[in-house]
Amino acid sequence: MKTFTRYESVDEVLRWLDRQVSALPPETVAVSEACGRVLAETVQSPIDVPPFDRAAIDGYAVRGFETIGAGAYSPVMLKLHDTAVALQPGTAARVVAGAPLPDGADTIVPFPLAEEAGGFVNIAAAVAPGEHIVRRGKDIACGSPLLPEGRLLRAQDLALLAACGLDRIIVVRRPRIRLVTTGDDLAVPEQPRSAHQHFEAGSSMLKALVARDGGEVAAWMHVTDDAIGEALRTDEIDAVLIAGSSGEGWNDRAAEALETAGELAWHGIALEPGRSTGIGRIGSTLVFLLPGEPVASFCAYDLFAGRAIRRMGGRSTAWPYPARRVVLTKKISSELGSTDYCRVRLTPNGAEPVAVGGNTRLSALAAADGFLLVPEDCEGYPPGTEVTVYLYDSLDSEPNHVL
Amino acid sequence: MKTFTRYESVDEVLRWLDRQVSALPPETVAVSEACGRVLAETVQSPIDVPPFDRAAIDGYAVRGFETIGAGAYSPVMLKLHDTAVALQPGTAARVVAGAPLPDGADTIVPFPLAEEAGGFVNIAAAVAPGEHIVRRGKDIACGSPLLPEGRLLRAQDLALLAACGLDRIIVVRRPRIRLVTTGDDLAVPEQPRSAHQHFEAGSSMLKALVARDGGEVAAWMHVTDDAIGEALRTDEIDAVLIAGSSGEGWNDRAAEALETAGELAWHGIALEPGRSTGIGRIGSTLVFLLPGEPVASFCAYDLFAGRAIRRMGGRSTAWPYPARRVVLTKKISSELGSTDYCRVRLTPNGAEPVAVGGNTRLSALAAADGFLLVPEDCEGYPPGTEVTVYLYDSLDSEPNHVL
Numbered sequence: 001m002k003t004f005t006r007y008e009s010v011d012e013v014l015r016w017l018d019r020q021v022s023a024l025p026p027e028t029v030a031v032s033e034a035c036g037r038v039l040a041e042t043v044q045s046p047i048d049v050p051p052f053d054r055a056a057i058d059g060y061a062v063r064g065f066e067t068i069g070a071g072a073y074s075p076v077m078l079k080l081h082d083t084a085v086a087l088q089p090g091t092a093a094r095v096v097a098g099a100p101l102p103d104g105a106d107t108i109v110p111f112p113l114a115e116e117a118g119g120f121v122n123i124a125a126a127v128a129p130g131e132h133i134v135r136r137g138k139d140i141a142c143g144s145p146l147l148p149e150g151r152l153l154r155a156q157d158l159a160l161l162a163a164c165g166l167d168r169i170i171v172v173r174r175p176r177i178r179l180v181t182t183g184d185d186l187a188v189p190e191q192p193r194s195a196h197q198h199f200e201a202g203s204s205m206l207k208a209l210v211a212r213d214g215g216e217v218a219a220w221m222h223v224t225d226d227a228i229g230e231a232l233r234t235d236e237i238d239a240v241l242i243a244g245s246s247g248e249g250w251n252d253r254a255a256e257a258l259e260t261a262g263e264l265a266w267h268g269i270a271l272e273p274g275r276s277t278g279i280g281r282i283g284s285t286l287v288f289l290l291p292g293e294p295v296a297s298f299c300a301y302d303l304f305a306g307r308a309i310r311r312m313g314g315r316s317t318a319w320p321y322p323a324r325r326v327v328l329t330k331k332i333s334s335e336l337g338s339t340d341y342c343r344v345r346l347t348p349n350g351a352e353p354v355a356v357g358g359n360t361r362l363s364a365l366a367a368a369d370g371f372l373l374v375p376e377d378c379e380g381y382p383p384g385t386e387v388t389v390y391l392y393d394s395l396d397s398e399p400n401h402v403l
Numbered sequence: 404m405k406t407f408t409r410y411e412s413v414d415e416v417l418r419w420l421d422r423q424v425s426a427l428p429p430e431t432v433a434v435s436e437a438c439g440r441v442l443a444e445t446v447q448s449p450i451d452v453p454p455f456d457r458a459a460i461d462g463y464a465v466r467g468f469e470t471i472g473a474g475a476y477s478p479v480m481l482k483l484h485d486t487a488v489a490l491q492p493g494t495a496a497r498v499v500a501g502a503p504l505p506d507g508a509d510t511i512v513p514f515p516l517a518e519e520a521g522g523f524v525n526i527a528a529a530v531a532p533g534e535h536i537v538r539r540g541k542d543i544a545c546g547s548p549l550l551p552e553g554r555l556l557r558a559q560d561l562a563l564l565a566a567c568g569l570d571r572i573i574v575v576r577r578p579r580i581r582l583v584t585t586g587d588d589l590a591v592p593e594q595p596r597s598a599h600q601h602f603e604a605g606s607s608m609l610k611a612l613v614a615r616d617g618g619e620v621a622a623w624m625h626v627t628d629d630a631i632g633e634a635l636r637t638d639e640i641d642a643v644l645i646a647g648s649s650g651e652g653w654n655d656r657a658a659e660a661l662e663t664a665g666e667l668a669w670h671g672i673a674l675e676p677g678r679s680t681g682i683g684r685i686g687s688t689l690v691f692l693l694p695g696e697p698v699a700s701f702c703a704y705d706l707f708a709g710r711a712i713r714r715m716g717g718r719s720t721a722w723p724y725p726a727r728r729v730v731l732t733k734k735i736s737s738e739l740g741s742t743d744y745c746r747v748r749l750t751p752n753g754a755e756p757v758a759v760g761g762n763t764r765l766s767a768l769a770a771a772d773g774f775l776l777v778p779e780d781c782e783g784y785p786p787g788t789e790v791t792v793y794l795y796d797s798l799d800s801e802p803n804h805v806l
Contacts, residue, residue: 032592035615039804097696139765147769148806149804151804155609159765167592185502201562204565205561207435402551
């Protein structure tokens with residue numbers, strides 16, 4: 001049991017946290033599985049792309065000077081070559097877009113301008129040497145850099161890598177997270193609830209948040225309050241998230257367990273909701289004590305644990321939410337001394353608060369389109385203030401369905 | 404072999420496509436796996452949340468009127484109850500945040516305002532009845548709607564559902580996609596490349612795009628051009644993507660294979676890059692003929708196939724990219740008659756083109772931060788024009804790493 005005598009400022013804790021965390025070591029993955037991963041080193045192309053002079057269109061490979069003077073009423077007649085190998089003078093060879101230009105040829109006659117007849121090709125227009133040809137290495141020269149270290153790989157980047165013949169690349173290892181939920185008053189999912197219990201609601205949310213931030217939940221367990229110490233194993237784990245048992249109650253043993261196993265660096269943070277958050281480490285493994293209450297847990301995760309997980313995975317520490325400047329249509333009141341995670345709803349003219357301060361109603365969180373942070377030295381904002389709102393839906397081109 | 408005599412307008416094809424596609428039937432999934440899925444029906448809560456009047460804080464449950472007059476120098480002394488069951492007059496019981504309020508109690512004394520001594524609790528301040536209590540159903544009333552049909556589920560929504568005791572929910576089925584790559588001139592990943600071959604580069608990209616849009620690639624195969632017909636199986640498949648063999652070359656058999664197996668509704672679309680795109684169906688399964696060239700394939704996927712996949716999965720047809728209004732710092736020239744998928748790079752003052760029209764350089768696509776569409780009746784824009792750019796990175800709070 002513990003009483004918070006002071007609450008640490010969010011900024012102070014973030015500065016400490018950023019000093020603790022750096023990108024994990026690299027690992028090799030298949031390009032086909034690499035979307036959303038972060039390059040651990042700049043990649044160079046081992047080949048030219050295209051790997052040879054190639055036809056840009058479907059048509060007939062020819063020597064350009066042999067088509068001089070060709071017209072619709074005065075076609076040039078070239079002998080048809082069956083195969084697209086070294087082209088003899090006076091001949092034309094079928095080529096498809098992407099195929100190597102046959103030796104001897106220097107241009108392509110688009111096939112709508114040519115007609116085959118009796119082993120010959122009648123060409124109805126002159127084509128200049130070099131036309132409709134993509135030169136070897138024109139897109140990518142062998143040895144040139146393709147994508148830089150730190151790149152969060154997009155779908156189209158995989159095509160670029162594959163086109164260069166790269167099957168495997170070196171990326172930052174994904175953070176491995178142990179997720180521990182605790183609270184003797186919780187019924188875990190798919191188990192019956194006794195009359196005095198709540199349903200455990202944070203684990204599915206936290207797993208989804210970890211995945212969003214590029215981590216993976218390597219282990220999940222629900223333990224009783226007095227078994228937290230046993231759950232604090234850190235073998236092959238980069239961060240432990242303990243949800244619950246972080247507060248001032250008689251059963252709150254998370255801080256004590258962490259102090260026994262390692263170091264409790266912070267406990268009690270001036271964040272609403274989320275005041276009972278704690279952070280520490282066991283060896284090189286970070287440990288986050290998150291409030292058991294799901295809304296407070298969400299805020300504490302997003303402020304601290306998510307940031308660390310993104311950074312471990314080589315990603316930006318920036319919020320994983322689109323930011324939008326909007327005008328408040330109603331005032332926000334916030335208590336001095338705490339960073340207030342204020343949930344807001346977008347309105348036709350701006351944004352209005354749906355939950356401020358210690359409000360931990362899940363229904364209000366679901367009704368929010370996003371949030372803003374009111375700094376600890378600010379008492380809030382009058383209507384008409386322009387603020388930065390972070391939107392929960394990363395794809396913001398169309399609003400999500402709300403009740 | 405085929406010659407395109409006209410190219411259909413993108414808008415016309417999109418109108419047709421939207422008429423063909425609706426949300427797939429529902430299926431039941433675990434709440435823990437439901438992030439990013441789309442609710443197929445509005446969900447109501449089967450219980451009150453909280454399910455009982457509960458303590459909002461850690462402290463001592465008391466009868467509020469018994470604390471009247473309490474102060475630091477005149478504490479009220481109540482007998483300590485060992486267990487949190489029906490509270491007798493003149494007693495106080497330890498409670499932790501979240502626990503049910505004992506029968507008979509009507510408020511909580513925060514524990515910093517109370518001190519235990521010799522089986523008694525000295526209470527140093529009066530607390531009003533109802534304080535620090537969360538009433539049963541205060542967050543969510545039994546039977547009230549939680550989240551609406553069509554909701555793209557966020558991580559925090561899973562907490563809301565779990566808190567209501569819901570383990571499984573009904574969501575729109577994920578579209579199942581068959582991905583077929585073709586082209587005799589392609590070396591598939593992890594296979595050696597012969598001198599006249601390119602590396603197959605589209606499949607990893609398309610798999611990642613399908614996943615982004617909420618679909619799953621249920622089957623992937625690479626076939627020779629003359630085996631496309633055999634790959635056009637549609638059992639338990641919602642859409643087939645064929646990459647390659649869609650053009651005007653002698654080996655281009657995708658259109659013919661689709662005409663044999665079903666209906667080729669469109670072939671040849673006024674989109675640059677992506678002119679050789681075709682769309683049709685076999686029974687109720689949509690079939691997309693995508694260009695083999697990866698950049699053109701990317702554009703055609705994003706304009707047509709991705710839109711259909713999102714819609715089948717119950718999502719919005721809107722671009723899955725954040726939109727931003729920016730000023731062009733260089734002019735864009737575009738040919739009349741085609742929608743031009745113009746790739747742009749953000750600059751400190753706006754955006755500038757990196758690839759327009761039929762440019763299919765993968766290195767240029769990788770260098771782009773996003774794109775804009777130049778409509779078919781527009782010849783482009785002068786510098787200074789404000790345009791809507793769609794950004795490739797859905798999380799746009801910090802720019803991605805570029806060379």
